[in-house]
Amino acid sequence: MTWLPLLAVGPALAAATSRPSGVLGIGFLAVALGAVLGARGGAPGREQAIVLSALVAVTLASSLASALRERRERVLAAVRSVAEAAQHALLQPVPATVGQFQVAVRYSAAAAEARIGGDFYALVPTPYGVRLIVGDVRGKGLPAVGTAALVLGVFREAAYDEPALLDVVGRIERSLGRNLGHDDFVTAVVAGYPRAGRMEVVNCGHAPPLLVRDSDVTAVEPxxxxxxxxxxxxxxxxxxxxxxxxxxxxxLLLYTDGVTEARNHSREFYPLIERVARHVSNEPSHTLAGLHDELLAHVGGRLHDDAALLLLRKPAVAGSTSAAERQAPVGTPTFCPAESH
Incomplete structure (x- = not known):
């Protein structure tokens, strides 16, 4: 009689993994086994009845707990499905080739169950060349996701409508000015390739893109x-x-601060420029796969901030670029005043 109450452990543990019917089956076995052991041990009828009643009560309670767990799991699966749909709508999949460029993207949300966060990216072919944006919304959670959706919506529309890249940025700025709170902001890099050999970049408080030429990696500081x-x-x-x-x-590698500010157990930042030089290849997807895996290893398997990486590569075409052009420097930056916002 001293050990018979331990039979309640079976249905109690089954509630964590089994369906309600499975819990009831295990509870039935526990009650039957308790009755047999009690009878063989010569237990008094009253005490045995109390033990068996306790086993029945634990079984019923465990079945109810199992049913509630299954319900929560269905709700969580539905939420994940909605989150995945929202991610595909917000961060549309980028094909391996866009226009004349090879492209690869890696995105990791800090909230693993949410699948989406405040970092965003987009790359679209337009009448004015391929244009792209990578940015980071201040804050986290649903408000950050809503702001990211706003920025991407305006960018995708303006990228097709505005001939000048600064006008695209101006459209985004005006939209945010009408919709953001006083303490909210968005850092972003907007880039475009209007014609051969020319890449235009507008940096609005964001981490500088990295220009990779052969084995050299240079930060494009504004x-x-x-x-x-x-x-x-x-x-x-x-x-x-x-x-x-x-x-x-x-x-050209664009990224968010979730990459460069990722710390290991020694509180050391992830050395992105050094690691890009180590993993660079002619396949952007291979380069980002190596960087992403190494980034996760650096932080111990889980990021504490959203992180996005977008790598754009212009494949070499035989006879399309002169030797003089290939030896040209990164380029003397030219600046144009933006319209007042």
Whole structure:
């Protein structure tokens, strides 16, 4: 009689993994086994009845717990399905080839169950060349996702409508000015490839893109830094256009601060420039796969901030680029004043 109550462990543990019918089956076996052992041990009828009643009660309670767990799992599966649909709508899949470029994207949300976060990216072919954006919304959660959706919606529309890249940025700035709170902002890099050999970049308070040429990796620091989007009313600085030489074989890596600010157990930041030089290849997907795996290993398997990587490569075409052009420097940046916002 001392050990018979331990039979209740069976249905109690079954509630964590089994369906209600399975819990009832295990509970029935526990009650039957308790009755047999009690009878063989000569247990008093009253005490045995109390033990068996307790086993029945635990079995019924465990069955109810199993049913509630299954219900929560169905709700969670539905939420995950909605999150995946929202991610595909917000962060549309990028094909391996867009226009004349090879492209690869890697995105990891810090909230693993949500699948989406405040980092965003988009790459679209337009009448004015391929245009892309990578950015980071201040904050996390649903408000950040809503702001990211707003930025991407405006960008995808303006990228097709506006001939000048600065006008695309201006459209985004005006939209955010109408919809963001006083303390909210968005850092972003907007880039475009209007014609052969010319890459235009507008950096609004974001981490500098990395230009990869052969085995050299160079951070494209803005000469005249601009504030993040949504803060133009607080400063007289306006976004400026930076023009880079971008020829066959060159690559441009855009990323968010979830990559460069990822820390290991020793609180050391992830050395992105050094690791890009180690993993660079002619296949952007292979390059980002190596970077992403190494980034997760650096932080111990789980990121604490959203992280996005977008790599653009212009494949070398035989006879399309002269030797003089290939030896050209990164390019002397030129700047154009943005319209007032």
């Amino acid at each position: 000469t005249h830094p601009a504030p993040p989007l949504g803060l133009s009313a607080l400063t007289s600085e306006t976004p400026s256009l930076q023009v880079l030489s971008f020829t066959d074989g060159d690559q």
